Amino acid sequence: MSTSLLPVGQFSPGNDLGGYIQAVNGIAVLSVEEERELAFRLYDEGDLEAARRLVLSHLRFVVHIARSYSGYGLPQADLIQEGNVGLMKAVKRFDPNQGVRLVSFAVHWIKAEIHEFVLRNWRIVKISTTKAQRKLFFNLRSAKKRLA
DSSP states (O other), rough: OOSSSSOOOOOOOTTTHHHHHHHHHHHHHHHHHHHHHHHHHHHHOOOHHHHHHHHTTHHHHHHHHHHGGGGOOOOOHHHHHHHHHHHHEEEEEEEOOOOOOOHHHHHHHHHHHHHHHHHSOOOSSSSOOOOOHHHHHHHHHHHHHOOO
């Protein structure tokens, strides 16, 4: 069993972000039935190939979410990488018996990982943050727009 998510040659570390996004967009989206079957195989049997296919099929969604965080001045590739970590956590914790699609469940995990990354890296001077400070930080932009 291979540990790589993408076949060799499809994307290599020397390529730019555009190449990665192009490779991700070339991965087929799973149908609802395929997703449920893979999710149950992972949940019931611990099938790692099913987990791999679930992760691969949702990478384009991570790119979409990560693009919405581009205003913080952080590298897009790093945001996508953190989102991918969140997606993998979501796939690991996903329970197909709940009756929701993986993408609906994963959005929380993807955004949580990206939020943590932004909070850790947005400023040079690190400050500890409370839940209230994080809420204020992520609502600041919309509040500025309302006041302007």
